[in-house]
Amino acid sequence: MTSTEKTPTLSPVADAPAAGASHEAEQAYFDALITEDSRVEPRDWMPEKYRKTLTRQVSQHAHSEIIGMQPEANWITRAPSLKRKTILMAKVQDEAGHGLYLYSAAETLGTPRHVLNEQLLEGRAKYSSIFNYPARTWADMGAIGWLVDGAAICNQVPLCRASYGPYGRAMVRICKEESFHQRQGWEILYELSHGTEAQKKMAQDAVNRFYGPALQMFGPPDADSPNSQQSMNWNIKRFSNDELRQRFVDMMVPQAEALGLTLPDPDIKWNEERGHYDYGPLDWDEFHSVIQGKGPCNVQRMQRRRAAHDEGAWVREAAAEYARKNAEQHAELMGA
Numbered sequence: 001m002t003s004t005e006k007t008p009t010l011s012p013v014a015d016a017p018a019a020g021a022s023h024e025a026e027q028a029y030f031d032a033l034i035t036e037d038s039r040v041e042p043r044d045w046m047p048e049k050y051r052k053t054l055t056r057q058v059s060q061h062a063h064s065e066i067i068g069m070q071p072e073a074n075w076i077t078r079a080p081s082l083k084r085k086t087i088l089m090a091k092v093q094d095e096a097g098h099g100l101y102l103y104s105a106a107e108t109l110g111t112p113r114h115v116l117n118e119q120l121l122e123g124r125a126k127y128s129s130i131f132n133y134p135a136r137t138w139a140d141m142g143a144i145g146w147l148v149d150g151a152a153i154c155n156q157v158p159l160c161r162a163s164y165g166p167y168g169r170a171m172v173r174i175c176k177e178e179s180f181h182q183r184q185g186w187e188i189l190y191e192l193s194h195g196t197e198a199q200k201k202m203a204q205d206a207v208n209r210f211y212g213p214a215l216q217m218f219g220p221p222d223a224d225s226p227n228s229q230q231s232m233n234w235n236i237k238r239f240s241n242d243e244l245r246q247r248f249v250d251m252m253v254p255q256a257e258a259l260g261l262t263l264p265d266p267d268i269k270w271n272e273e274r275g276h277y278d279y280g281p282l283d284w285d286e287f288h289s290v291i292q293g294k295g296p297c298n299v300q301r302m303q304r305r306r307a308a309h310d311e312g313a314w315v316r317e318a319a320a321e322y323a324r325k326n327a328e329q330h331a332e333l334m335g336a
Contacts, residue, residue: 042108062102063127071135105166132295143206145185147214163235
């Protein structure tokens, strides 16, 4: 966060409307919170479209964290050393935690977690397109950490200041842990790029495959993203898709040079007049194809998610029974 950016206030700008207040009064209070860059909390009145937009965004973010565990978990048993294995295990565990934080934040908007989960399992909810690409080599763990988590950090740090309180607060911890994840990816790629010729080639191949999809993580171009401007008006998002993508490219170019690797875009060059790096067009036809379920691993990812859900049924049932018995015991004690 720069010195010129404003941190949302944690206290309301004025007294909240009393119960039963008119719609006009509730709307005026919500508008004041947004105008003053304050925080909307779960008990505050909010427009239904704001609630739906947030529910969709936060739940998709949660789904992405859970699905995103798959390509990395697949490499835990094949990590090249015990050190790499333990680091990767910690990272995958972090991703599960991120999903839980985000599902909890989404639930405060009124949709139960089991409903959000059903939407994913039934194919009615989406997750980030990047996780529908295969992780073919160990170097992919580096590319995912450096590029994918790097893009996530670029996108998610501004979300720490999102107008919806539970979402912004969840993002603070998530971003801290994502910083560790990117560092892990950088370290893997650095070791490989400074190793043997075969290792450097493997690292470059991983970067070549994940670079384009990582840039697409920010979403379609602004002209093709009709909901983006409204989210910015509500202070959910702080920057447009294209602005975030440009920030990411500007950040990655010098890092790639430090790694000794090349970003797979011959059009990348410094533009003195703009003060940014120019870069080439992305394959948006591929992006939309993956979003529509036609990516390399779409079917595999959802099959595995549904299988894990079914295999974990006994855990959910045991937890529910434990909670029921605890509630009964508590009721008996209170009545004694």
